[in-house]
Amino acid sequence: MATHAKNFRLIHSLGDQHIGLEARAQADDHLDTKVWLRLLACSTQIEQQVRQMLRTRFATSLPRFDYLAQLDRHPDGLRMNVLSRYLMVTGGNVTGLTDQLVKEGLVERIEDPEDRRSWRVALTDKGRTEFAVMAAEHERWLIDLFKGLPAASKDALYEHLGHLRVHLVQRQAELDAGAQEMHMTQSKRGK
Amino acid sequence: MATHAKNFRLIHSLGDQHIGLEARAQADDHLDTKVWLRLLACSTQIEQQVRQMLRTRFATSLPRFDYLAQLDRHPDGLRMNVLSRYLMVTGGNVTGLTDQLVKEGLVERIEDPEDRRSWRVALTDKGRTEFAVMAAEHERWLIDLFKGLPAASKDALYEHLGHLRVHLVQRQAELDAGAQEMHMTQSKRGK
DNA sequence: ATTAAATCGTTGACTTGTAAAGTAATTGAG
DNA sequence: CTCAATTACTTTACAAGTCAACGATTTAAT
Numbered sequence: 393m394a395t396h397a398k399n400f401r402l403i404h405s406l407g408d409q410h411i412g413l414e415a416r417a418q419a420d421d422h423l424d425t426k427v428w429l430r431l432l433a434c435s436t437q438i439e440q441q442v443r444q445m446l447r448t449r450f451a452t453s454l455p456r457f458d459y460l461a462q463l464d465r466h467p468d469g470l471r472m473n474v475l476s477r478y479l480m481v482t483g484g485n486v487t488g489l490t491d492q493l494v495k496e497g498l499v500e501r502i503e504d505p506e507d508r509r510s511w512r513v514a515l516t517d518k519g520r521t522e523f524a525v526m527a528a529e530h531e532r533w534l535i536d537l538f539k540g541l542p543a544a545s546k547d548a549l550y551e552h553l554g555h556l557r558v559h560l561v562q563r564q565a566e567l568d569a570g571a572q573e574m575h576m577t578q579s580k581r582g583k
Numbered sequence: 584m585a586t587h588a589k590n591f592r593l594i595h596s597l598g599d600q601h602i603g604l605e606a607r608a609q610a611d612d613h614l615d616t617k618v619w620l621r622l623l624a625c626s627t628q629i630e631q632q633v634r635q636m637l638r639t640r641f642a643t644s645l646p647r648f649d650y651l652a653q654l655d656r657h658p659d660g661l662r663m664n665v666l667s668r669y670l671m672v673t674g675g676n677v678t679g680l681t682d683q684l685v686k687e688g689l690v691e692r693i694e695d696p697e698d699r700r701s702w703r704v705a706l707t708d709k710g711r712t713e714f715a716v717m718a719a720e721h722e723r724w725l726i727d728l729f730k731g732l733p734a735a736s737k738d739a740l741y742e743h744l745g746h747l748r749v750h751l752v753q754r755q756a757e758l759d760a761g762a763q764e765m766h767m768t769q770s771k772r773g774k
Numbered sequence: 775a776t777t778a779a780a781t782c783g784t785t786g787a788c789t790t791g792t793a794a795a796g797t798a799a800t801t802g803a804g
Numbered sequence: 805c806t807c808a809a810t811t812a813c814t815t816t817a818c819a820a821g822t823c824a825a826c827g828a829t830t831t832a833a834t
Contacts, residue, residue: 534615542746698799701813702813
């Protein structure tokens with residue numbers, strides 16, 4: 393059957409040198425590099441599928457979905473500042489997304505009485521309702537995507553990605569601290 | 584010391600509900616969703632750092648680096664078609680990147696005598712030389728980034744991400760086959 | 775109390791990505 | 805052989821991200 397033949401060719405190709413972004417990882421690459429490329433390949437592939445589904449099913453995008461998801465966790469709203477850190481994007485980007493979502497009536501900007509520079513963004517009722525629908529379906533997509541992967545693999549991935557996450561946050565903090573240190577010594581040099 | 588205090592706060596916050604994109608994963612989310620969000624968070628975080636380094640050290644970007652990396656693996660060049668699949672981006676995007684890299688003299692378009700629709704792109708000598716420098720440093724960054732993560736975690740990640748990758752390719756093939764099937768039955772409906 | 779520095783959100787110029795439509799060349803069914 | 809479908813790349817319009825510079829406000833050092 394055609395289906396089977398195609399599957400076979402694709403699966404078999406995993407034994408070869410070419411599997412997308414990972415192609416550049418070969419025997420001569422360091423393990424760290426190989427882990428990173430494999431991580432990136434998995435992430436990109438899932439991302440593409442989720443993006444596609446959000447577009448076709450809800451005429452929306454992953455960044456918008458992530459934005460709403462963060463606000464959904466914070467019924468009192470978030471300062472744009474904080475939101476940009478959670479989303480791991482720059483402030484300018486959050487400004488743009490906020491403009492869109494406000495225009496669509498899913499989100500509102502609320503003045504912060506304590507700091508007049510600052511805005512707080514929060515879901516509107518409409519935003520909360522629409523997000524709930526999308527989130528439910530989003531979860532079904534993922535369950536379907538992972539269906540057939542052994543539970544042990546999922547557990548192991550969850551576990552070890554957790555370690556990696558902690559490690560990365562630590563490294564980031566070390567870097568930030570180093571930059572901070574450098575900045576301070578530079579400031580005091582004039583004394 | 585300020586450094587220590589800052590580190591402590593950041594690391595400690597991992598026990599709380601907020602660690603970036605992963606914030607939206609909580610107890611009520613399905614394991615599959617949590618694995619995905621954690622994967623995405625790790626991937627994004629590493630990506631940001633690599634992007635930053637490529638920019639400050641080499642005034643270039645991750646997409647350009649990935650593009651050159653693919654060509655470096657293929658001394659005879661690649662059809663743009665194939666390259667876009669390896670990079671997991673659309674053809675239009677490859678056209679744009681190619682234009683840039685050709686203008687910068689890192690890459691050349693070569694006519695394909697067998698198919699006049701088609702181009703083959705390959706590294707120039709300059710491109711090959713410059714890429715070698717970047718690739719070496721890129722690897723050092725990653726080694727540094729992963730330094731301190733237990734080797735066992737790296738191995739486990741590499742292993743399990745491999746399973747995930749195979750699984751995703753299979754699922755994708757099933758989807759494609761399904762779409763193909765549907766397309767065929769539609770075509771034959773007129774018979 | 776003054777003022778320098780840091781912070782908050784916005785803006786603008788630019789890059790990178792997508793989707794959809796277009797052009798040109800190739801393939802294949804009848 | 806012919807013509808319809810497919811394929812390869814390009815183009816266009818737009819979404820989403822970056823960085824750097826800016827005005828307004830707050831913080832903090834003197």
